Amino acid sequence: MAKQYETVIGLEVHVELATKTKIFCSCSTEFGGTPNTHTCPVCTGMPGALPVLNRQVVEYAAAIGLAANCEITRVCKFDRKNYFYPDNPQNYQISQLYLPIAKNGYVEIDAGGTKKKIRIHEMHMEEDAGKLIHDEWDDTTLVDYNRSGVPLVEIVSEPDMHSSDEVTAYLEKLRTIIQYLGASDCKLQEGSMRVDVNLSVRETGMKEYRTRTEMKNLNSFKAIARAIEGERTRQIELLEAGKKVVQETRRWDDNKEASYAMRSKEDAKDYRYFPEPDLVPIVISEEWLERIRERQPQMRDEKIKRYKKEFDIPQYDAEIITSSRHMADIFEETSAICKKPKKVSNWLMVETMRLLKEYGMEPEEISFSPKNLAKLIQLTESGIINNSVAKAVFEKIFTDDVEPDRYVEEHKLGNVSDEGELLKVLQKVIAENPQAVVDYKGGKEKALGALVGQTMKAMKGKADPGMVHKKLRELL
């Protein structure tokens, strides 16, 4: 019988923090921009330039650490990691090795209905490197230091994952936590979240770990899943052929669905770390930590529980609404105004999700104000507009955040409440459709629907279909 293999996966996740300025200087962190416009002597490693730590970086890093159940290192320091590469103008990266800001945490994931804890080994602060762009024309490399010095938090997990499903669940969990904290937008495609996969395989039941490889250049959840499958297969094939897995860094090519070893010199891993002499220690007092703790928002899992309990929202709906903190905020604010959480949930689940898909937008990009959705719900509930009008008005709220009461009035979209006018139209419809009247009286319920449709059309949709139905029955 063929051997059974188990995959063992640990992740290193880099997250770019959402600070306005870089970690050690007052240059902007704005994404893009003309190359090298966001640079100064500090982030380009000029001799004599001195780094000064951005307080917000410590706050975000500690907040992420707390949210991931870590111990916060109360006296922490920076270290220098030495290497030569054009993306690193100082020839060292300021990082943390000996006393990282957080350690020994975990997050709980739910992969395929099974709950499981993924332990976090440590979390540290460091600076990002510049960006290298290959110039096809000259066959050279162009270096842009706009990204050099952008703050990163690197989150190192224990090798607790065994499948791409678990990896995806872990990453989604981390991303949600960090987005809820507002500490990063965590976009894999734009590189504000970067994932390196450390993977080894072993015969099922084996206790010790085999040699692992590290996979880089994974730009989407799908690419990560494919890379895990690809690397697992590659390593099993090596073992089956009696060969050895070499410890190396590999680059995933998602178009070819294959990886190749990155050029590595024998000295590549000797970073000769030493304490950073230009930065003083960070001491996080109990008071400071308490202030950070107090600011922690309610996290997604607690929100889901609360929505189910307080608002009677089904699990699935609560999961969708809380998948983005922004959407959850809109839900809560709108519900607080109109007191109809179920209706609010419906508008978010159906129409909002449809429009997001149609416009290719993320939930974070929703720009309408809760008060306008609340007003729309009130207009519908009080019978001033009917459902189809409400949908049309909602599209305007979604795109332009219009005030629904004013919009309805300006465009005369309110239901005609004048019974006299409705009766006139009904009589006309009855007179013009004698066959339908005969059919209805002959017992064909469907014929009534046709008459309601004719009436709604004649009223340009501005009638309450329920009312039309009722009045028609009375007249016939």
Place this chain on the structure above:
Amino acid sequence: MTNKISDETIEYVSILAQLELTEQEKQDAKADMEKMLNYIDTLNELNTEGIEPMSHVFPVKNVFREDIVINGDGSEDTLANAPLKKDNSFKVPKTIG
């Protein structure tokens, strides 16, 4: 003087530092490093039991900046140091691809 630094160590350190040393420079570097290590040996004679390791000589902690953008477009000064440039970027030998 004891032989603390082997020829291989000097070779390895110069690879890490990306330095190409002449034979004479290697011998000089070896002598310098041995002096440093001897000094460390002297320090090691001290009793440091119960003393916290330090990374900084001054009793200073928590020096921070607020998160406010102050620097403007620094590209002109930054690129003034570029031996070769193109498209507002440093141009260097190919590293990727």
